[in-house]
Amino acid sequence: MxxxxxxxxxxxxxxxxxxxxxxxxxxxxxxxxxxxxxxxxxxxxxxxxxxxxxTAASGLGTDRRTTEEFPSVLRERDQLKTRVALVEAENSVLRRELRYPERNQWTTIGADVIAKTTDIAEQALIINRGSRDGVTVQQIVFAEQGALVGSVIATEENRAIVRLLIDRQSRIGVLLAKNAKPAGIAEGGYGLGVRLGLIPPQEVIETGDLIVTNDVSEFMPRGLLVGRATNVGREIYEPFQHALIEPAIPYDHIKQVSIILKK
Structure with missing residues (x-):
């Protein structure tokens, strides 16, 4: 072996x-x-x-994730539709409550914005309408949906300078849109916002309340939209309340305005 x-x-x-x-x-x-x-x-x-x-296994996993996420996408779509409906309803209410030119029969003229000042100490627009078009100092300027832009501070024959609401020299009397009661004085000079001061202590003002103009001067009409109240508060040593106003329009993107020639 x-x-x-x-x-x-x-x-x-x-x-x-x-x-x-x-x-x-x-x-x-x-x-x-x-x-x-x-x-x-x-x-x-x-x-x-x-x-x-x-690859087949990966595709199966992707299909499974897509199927699982589909209900979430549908919910987000429905929520977005609801938000749009609420905004449209709110705009409808505002159009009824605020006094627009056609309701007040103001005499107005349209203008294009041709420039904006770059000086941080002066917030102003230059428009292509002037004295030959009937534009004079102190006339009020507003944009679409009746949103206040500011007032005319200087004119030439074919152009004018408009001081914006956010300029530090801007001061106007305002009202609460919900009850038309005086809401104090709105003044610019706070970056892109507006400060609301001298709010009567007994007045109930909440974040989100609409603020509109008060017709306390010869040129300022009643009911132009200023913005929404934010940061409402009161210091213990002050008799009045204060707040900030988020302007109704982005002033950097204004391209066209209307000037109220006569109330």
Whole structure:
């Protein structure tokens, strides 16, 4: 038995040495190349199968996530529709409550904004209407939806300068739109906002309340929209309340305005 085992080992060793010699001298190269092409093709085919399976699994996961997120998208769409409906309803109320030119039969003239001052100490617009169009100092200027812009402070023949509501020299009397009661004095000079001071202590004013103009001067009409009240407060040592007003329009983007020539 031992003799047979030793004989088999010698045969195996001899065969291995023969294969190594044939490989070394290149005799087996054609056979090796053929075997390699077969194995490489099998490996590539297996790799493609695995990649296809992985892509299918990934797509299934994406479809599952999309299906799970779809109800959330529908809810957001419905919420957006609700917000739009509320804004439209609010605008409808404002159009009824605020006194626009057509209701007051004001005499107005339209104008284009041709420039804006860059001096931080003076917030003003330059418009393409002037004295030849009937524009005079102190006339009131407003934008779309009856939003107050400011007042004319200087004129030339074919242009005029309009001081914005946010300018530090701007001061006007205002009302609460919800009850038409005096709400104090609105004054500019606070960046892009307006400060509301001298609010009567007994007046109930809340964040979000609409503030409109009071017709206490010859040129200022009643009911132009100033903005919304924010940061309402009162210091213990002051008799009056105070607040900030978020302007109704972005003054940096005004392109057209109307001037009230006659109330």
């Amino acid at each position: 031992r003799f047979r085992s030793a004989k088999h080992v010698r045969w195996y060793a001899g065969g291995a040495l023969l294969i190594l010699a044939l490989h070394f001298f290149g005799v087996l190269r054609p056979l090796e190349l053929r075997v390699r092409r077969v194995t490489d093709g099998s490996v590539n085919a297996l790799y493609r199968v695995l990649q296809t399976a992985r």
